[in-house]
Amino acid sequence: MSEIRPWRTIERRQSKQIMVGNVPVGGDAPITVQTMTNTPTSDAKATIDQIRRCEEAGADIIRVSCPDTDSTAAMPEIVKAANIPIVADIHFHYKRALEAADAGAACLRINPGNIGSDERVKEVIRAAKANGCAIRIGVNAGSLEKHLLEKYGEPCPDALVESAMDHIKILQDHDFHEYKVAVKASDLMLAVAAYTDLAYQVDCPLHLGITEAGGLIGGTVKSALGIGSLLWAGIGDTIRVSLSAEPEEEVRVGFEILKSLGLRSRGVRVVSCPSCARQGFDVIRTVQTLEERLQHIKTPMSLSVLGCVVNGPGEARETDIGVTGGGNGSHMVYLSGVKDHHIENESMVDHIVKLVEEKAAKIEAGEAEAFVPAH
CATH class of the missing domain: 3.30.413.10 (Sulfite Reductase Hemoprotein, domain 1)
Structure with missing residues (x-):
């Protein structure tokens, strides 16, 4: 019964396209919906069961945390069982990134400036290239670099964008271009401003999210306002709704946001x-x-x-x-x-x-x- 009308059309920002496993992100690809498991990754069965529920809810991509060797040791089994690409969430331990890439992760969530020496960065990029991994730069207002907090005095759009640009430069200097970027904050006004500023400076895919958004009701409202306003402006290539709720609920809310804007149709x-x-x-x-x-x-x-x-x-x-x-x-x-x-x-x-x-x-x-x- 629905039909496309001019006043319903959103003109999306033109971004380059990367591949996360077999899922295209950016360009003219559909905006993808992501979530993240909350089971111990070392418990492969529990993690796979949760991934299966998220797949049923429609998740296109799913992230799992890799804080230790037990987690990366479980990754081959998890990757093999999953029907959607796995993103390995890495923070400061560059060796976990190497292990996750070799284990079959489709993408590494890592900030290259936070993992130490240039040689470590080179190792991670070599592993990503060798295994066909994309990289997501994940800037977060709650974990900005010390020198940026000293420079700006507090988390602000300029600080988030500068952090993102610094990390992007590291990848580009090492001839790595298969990356997407997030500049998340729990303050939706801050996040929207940062994403809007960044969108005019780069052509890479942008991963949208209002981080630590809250529980099912409050987090849904904040995410719908923040993510929705960016999508309405044509900004965003993949989204994750961050809720203190089961991950499959994040997927359902994500699709409701996209459905409400006429950007995806499911169910x-x-x-x-x-x-x-x-x-x-x-x-x-x-x-x-x-x-x-x-x-x-x-x-x-x-x-x-x-x-x-x-x-x-x-x-x-x-x-x-x-x-x-x-x-x-x-x-x-x-x-x-x-x-x-x-x-x-x-x-x-x-x-x-x-x-x-x-x-x-x-x-x-x-x-x-x-x-x-x-x-």
């Missing part, structure tokens, strides 16, 4: 009312149940759930499947924007789920080319 986009005294059924509980039961649907489609006939028919005309609350427990179902049949309260949820599943199966069988794939 069911639900249009629903906040409910009021006019509602003909319990809208809140119905939507909660439908969102839970439709998580397995990957095919893009829209579903409207409106409690009454005030805005219901108008919204239903714009969605693939719609239901509008009526009187006496009988509600109107719309298919492709057209009134089709009535459904009673008792069977409404099961009926809607069946309609969505049937439409998804039909699309997957012969009409999938009309939709943008999730990945």
Whole structure:
């Protein structure tokens, strides 16, 4: 039911494209959604199980922390089991980067200026080149270099951008160009300003995120505002929503941000009312149940759930499947924007789920080319 209109179009910043494993990042590639495991990486089974849940939620890329040799020792098993590229998160131990690259990591998250001597930097870059690894420079307001804090007095956009440019120069001086950059902060205004400034100075892919954003509700709001405003301005090639929640929730929120801006399509986009005294059924509980039961649907489609006939028919005309609350427990179902049949309260949820599943199966069988794939 959706169509592209000029006022909905976002003109993306032109960036060069790199490969993270088999996933393109930047250029005209779809904006990818990332998350990070929180299991001990040394526990390969637990980490693989968590990666599998994130894959089911739609993650394109996933990061795992490699703080010690036990973690990098588990990487070959993890990489082999994963269906999406693995980014190895490295901080100060350059040998962990070498081990992760040899173990099959598709990307190293590392700040080259923080790992010591020039020779160490050369070793990491040699390992990245030899193994086809990309590198993500991860500047964070909470861990800026001491000399930048002394220069600027506090974390600020100029400090984050200068840090990023310093690290970029190190890679470029060693003829390494397969990199992407993040300039994250928990202060969304600071992060947005830093990303905006950096976007005008470099052409590499940018990894967006509001770091330490908070819990599921607060972190979602902060991330949607910060990441969303950058994406709306055309800035950003890959995103990670940082929540104090399970990583698969980060993936779901990430896709909701992209879906809301028309930048990616995956699964069911639900249009629903906040409910009021006019509602003909319990809208809140119905939507909660439908969102839970439709998580397995990957095919893009829209579903409207409106409690009454005030805005219901108008919204239903714009969605693939719609239901509008009526009187006496009988509600109107719309298919492709057209009134089709009535459904009673008792069977409404099961009926809607069946309609969505049937439409998804039909699309997957012969009409999938009309939709943008999730990945």
